Amino acid sequence: MDDLVAQARAGNVKALEELCLTYWKPVYMFLYYRVQNREEAEELTQEVFLRTLKSMGGILNPQAFQGYLYTVARHLLADRWRLATRAPQELPEMEVAAAGGEDPEEAVMVAERRGEIREALDSLLPQHQEVIRLRLMEGYSVKQTAALMSRSEGAVRSLQYRAVSAFREVLLARGLLSGRGDA
Amino acid sequence: MMPDREEDLSRYIDYLNQERKPLQSVEDGPGDWQELLAAARLAKSMRPPVMPEPDFPRQMAGRLARLLGIPGQNTRSIWGPWRWLGGAAAVITIVLLSWHVLAQVNWPFGEPPRVAMQAQENLQAGSQGEPPAGREYDQARVPAPAGEVKAQGGEATAAQGKGTADAGTVAGGGLARQREAQEAAAPEVETPAEGGPVAGANQAEGAALEPETRATPSPREQKSLGSVAMVLPQPQGQQAEKLERPGTSSRSLETKAIQAPGLRVEISLDRAALQQPGRFTVRLANTTSGGLSLTFPTPILVIKEVGSGEAVWKAALALNLPFLLGAGKEVAVATTWPGPERPGWYTASVVGISATAIGGEATDTVPLQNQPMEFFVPYPPGKIRAAGELQPAVRASREGATVTVEKVSFTPDSALVRLAVQAAGLNTPLDLQVTAAWDGGQAESPRQVVQEVGNGSVRISAWFNPAPATAGRLHLVAVVKGGPADIDSQPWSLDVPLGVEPAGSEKPPEQPANGSVPQEVYGNDGQPAPE
Incomplete structure (x- = not known):
């Protein structure tokens, strides 16, 4: 691994390719989980590799390289949040495990956290659950959601705002969302 | 104010649904707005992630090469050896042809040089489609005939498969050491390769090979490329030409070569009774003829209720990643399921599998045969x-x-x-x-x-x-x-x-x-x- 990183830094395209092929996925998953869109996750993944390769010296083992990627990803996200005037965010270690799969037990904890989020959703009013399910979990457009819920598009926008606001309150109350907007 | 926020939130959700990066003007706002957007992202995180196009990592490598100022990034790296081979072949061809022409010349002062005559003989032998047996290949994925593929040395493994053989080796470096250590420790279940025996590294050479393929390269030849060599049986007819290209990258033939083999995922459940625990067994089988490296993230077994689409139970597979799975081998992981809360149809699937083929200097993504298993939990009578x-x-x-x-x-x-x-x-x-x-x-x-x-x-x-x-x-x-x-x-x-x-x-x-x-x-x- 140290050879690969050194070779990539020295201009070996094959070594660079192999590094990317081996490590892109956990980094991408880590970032996607936070930004929830492919375009931004791809951009950030590339930026993480670029910063890592520019700044990293010799690597002793693969774990160190992967850990370094996560560190850079974490800092990069914090920078992005600040640039967008968003509150800085720190990633719970559990999410690192979710993306990297370093420990199966922690991966199960992530699954449990999803269960908690599911429970938070289930605690909302039925119409709030419905609009969040249709818009965010199934990906329907406002127009389609309006048709499915027999409401006007304006009513759907109002309802989804109230629903996401209520969801935010529940998440905050249950400690699943920090006051700084961590997700 | 409120309608603007409603509109902005709706636009933000649209961006997420379209997997596009939201406009910064939509994202900007105070802390409570950030919390609202974070809540929306959390809700969307219940959906499976959307992955990039398959060639994303390679494209990213190309872009990184440009950004890092690595020269020659516009040419795929796998063509590097070809470029040099092409150049060398051109030089050799010119030299040989020159000698050939010289050999045709009626030398006024005696016989042509001996070396020229020898070159001509070699050229004629090659054109008859009878290449010398026992040719040595390194890091090449080549069509293999139906016969057995032999492995030489301590590292290479090969199996009779569906017409392909992956002759990849890892030169030096950490991966090779990792493989040695992991293959020794891994809870592997050995399975015979489809259609024939696995040719082990220590199998007596020559016994199962066609007569013309028995010739074995000398130890010096085996080490000539600095890594483990493999003796392939010579194919018939037109295949000879492909085999005469030592140094071929595995990727150059990957499209055809890795269509059938891959990483097969099989899930089984010992029972699907209502409100009773069952035991899931997940088998990961390497059906390629080379080693596969299972890397992060940890694969997770997910049980979903079919009707609602909800994941009702998850368990991480207890694999100590990165995990190396040898050619033709499989690993089984079992986990106990507490049982369903209600009857109906369920699916069991393994998500998050990341496997790469170890093929010499190249590392290729591997086709996954990973179909969800569907099972039915019966309803009580009369319901x-x-x-x-x-x-x-x-x-x-x-x-x-x-x-x-x-x-x-x-x-x-x-x-x-x-x-x-x-x-x-x-x-x-x-x-x-x-x-x-x-x-x-x-x-x-x-x-x-x-x-x-x-x-x-x-x-x-x-x-x-x-x-x-x-x-x-x-x-x-x-x-x-x-x-x-x-x-x-x-x-x-x-x-x-x-x-x-x-x-x-x-x-x-x-x-x-x-x-x-x-x-x-x-x-x-x-x-x-x-x-």
């Missing part, structure tokens, strides 16, 4: 409508299109709903989403949909969980999300009265894709359904 059939002919028409509920039939494990969509010029499967709700209950998605196309209509068979015994009404919603422009994209809503449960004997479950002489049958994914 479901287990038999009978209705032909309600409920229909709705709009803008030249008609949707008809032709049939609803009940079996112990399914409720089958058959719809017909008719519209002018309709001759392709529809991108359709259909849900069913019994007596105003929770809408559920079907576990399987089959479309039959023909004569301006599409007949849709959708299999749902069984209907409750007391169900008096079926509410169907169908949304055509794409396809012919003359089908309205607004939802089609149909109410079907079910009446009382008809008396009659239970029928065996109707099999999907067994309709009435369809011209073409399509599965859930819009692809033609298999026979």
Whole structure:
């Protein structure tokens, strides 16, 4: 691994390719989980590799390289949040495990956290659950959601705002969302 | 203020749904706005992640090479050896041809140089398609004949497969050491390769090979490229040309070579009784002829309820990643499932598998044969409508299109709903989403949909969980999300009265894709359904 990183830094395209092929996925998953869109996750993944390769010296083992990627990803996200005037965010270690799969037990904890989020959703009013399910979990457009819920598009926008606001309150109350907007 | 925020949140959700980066103007805002957006992202995180295009990592490597100022990044790295080989071959060819010409010359002062004559003989031998046996290949994925592939040295493994052999080796470096350590420690279950024995590294050479392939390169030759060499049987006829290219990158032939082999994932469950624990066994089998490295993230076994699509249970596979799986080997991981809370159809799937083939200096992504396992948890007696059939002919028409509920039939494990969509010029499967709700209950998605196309209509068979015994009404919603422009994209809503449960004997479950002489049958994914 140290050879690969050194070779990539020295201009070996094959070594660079192999590094990317081996490590892109956990980094991408880590970032996607936070930004929830492919375009931004791809951009950030590339930026993480670029910063890592520019700044990293010799690597002793693969774990160190992967850990370094996560560190850079974490800092990069914090920078992005600040640039967008968003509150800085720190990633719970559990999410690192979710993306990297370093420990199966922690991966199960992530699954449990999803269960908690599911429970938070289930605690909302039925119409709030419905609009969040249709818009965010199934990906329907406002127009389609309006048709499915027999409401006007304006009513759907109002309802989804109230629903996401209520969801935010529940998440905050249950400690699943920090006051700084961590997700 | 509020309508703007409502609009902005809606736009933000649209961006997420379209997997696009939201505009910064939409994202900017104070802390509570950030919390709202974070809540929206958390809700969306319940959906499976959307992965990039398969060539994303390679494209990223190319972009990184440019950004890092690595020269020659516009040429794929795998062509590097070819470039040098091409150059060398050109020089050699020119030299040989020169000697050949010189050999033709009627030398006025005696015989041509001896070396020239030898070169000519070699050239003629090569043109007869009889290359010398026992040729040595390194890091090459080449078509293999039906015979056995032999491995030489301590590292290479090869198996008779479906016409390919992956002769990859890792030169020096950490991966090779990692493989040695892990293969020694891994809980592998050895399985014979398909169609023949695995040729082990220490197998006595030559015994199973065709006579012309027995020649073995000398130890010096084996080490000539600085890594483990492999002796391949010489193919017949035209294949010889491909084999005469030592140094070929595995990627140059990967499209054909790795279509069939890959990483096969098999899930089994020892029981699917209601409210009883069961034991899932996940087997990961390497059907390639080279080593596979399973890397992060940790694969997770996910049990989903088919009707709601909700994941009801998850377990991480206890693999100590990165994990190396040798050629033709498999590893089994078992985990205990506490059992379902309610009956119905479930799927078990393994997500998050990341495997790369170790092929010399190249590392390729590996085809996954990873189909979810579907299983049914039976309902207690008397709880479901287990038999009978209705032909309600409920229909709705709009803008030249008609949707008809032709049939609803009940079996112990399914409720089958058959719809017909008719519209002018309709001759392709529809991108359709259909849900069913019994007596105003929770809408559920079907576990399987089959479309039959023909004569301006599409007949849709959708299999749902069984209907409750007391169900008096079926509410169907169908949304055509794409396809012919003359089908309205607004939802089609149909109410079907079910009446009382008809008396009659239970029928065996109707099999999907067994309709009435369809011209073409399509599965859930819009692809033609298999026979």
